[in-house]
Amino acid sequence: MTPNFKKILNNSLRVTSEIAAEAVDNNPKYFKQVINLSLEEKSPLNWRAARVVLICVEKNTYLFKPFVNKVGKAFINFTNDGLKRAYAHILSKYIKYLDDDILSAIIETCFLYMLANEKIAVKYNCMKFLFETSKIYPELKGELKASIDFNITNDIFRMNGNIKKIYKKL
Numbered sequence: 440m441t442p443n444f445k446k447i448l449n450n451s452l453r454v455t456s457e458i459a460a461e462a463v464d465n466n467p468k469y470f471k472q473v474i475n476l477s478l479e480e481k482s483p484l485n486w487r488a489a490r491v492v493l494i495c496v497e498k499n500t501y502l503f504k505p506f507v508n509k510v511g512k513a514f515i516n517f518t519n520d521g522l523k524r525a526y527a528h529i530l531s532k533y534i535k536y537l538d539d540d541i542l543s544a545i546i547e548t549c550f551l552y553m554l555a556n557e558k559i560a561v562k563y564n565c566m567k568f569l570f571e572t573s574k575i576y577p578e579l580k581g582e583l584k585a586s587i588d589f590n591i592t593n594d595i596f597r598m599n600g601n602i603k604k605i606y607k608k609l
Contacts, residue, residue, distance in 0.1 A: 444473055445480075448487040456487065460494035463502075470495055470502045477522065478513050486521025493525045500532070507533045511541040515548045520558045527552075527564035531571045546572055546579065553586040559595060563602075570605045584609045 442462040463469040476488035496503045517523045549565035573579040587606055590596040
């Protein structure tokens with residue numbers, strides 16, 4: 440019997456997302472349903488579904504590959520913080536699968552988010568995306584470093600943990 444993901448994702452508890460991810464398991468058909476919920480439904484269902492996608496991708500990286508460019512194209516138009524946060528994190532692991540034009544648009548969007556009035560988690564995951572991208576395109580390192588400096592100067596980021604590690608590698 441096909442799981443009813445709309446019904447499963449009736450609250451925002453982490454355990455609910457984990458239950459939905461267990462229902463997806465390794466099933467590409469179910470995974471596609473959850474991806475579509477995240478891209479087509481309204482809040483809060485869309486960001487709850489994005490969280491399920493994130494959990495699934497951490498366990499089964501191959502599931503997301505067919506959707507990389509579809510999600511990447513949608514990413515630049517997200518207005519929901521939960522979608523931005525989850526998909527910036529996910530896409531940072533699939534950079535090499537993105538078409539060049541979509542990658543370029545995501546890079547631009549992530550830099551905009553780094554300098555805009557966005558949630559810290561969105562900025563942080565965009566920073567990770569940009570850092571991973573800078574491994575392929577080293578010319579991004581200076582702008583990323585300047586964006587991190589901007590967030591530190593404005594007391595948004597603190598120079599510790601992963602931010603400090605990334606900054607040193609730039």
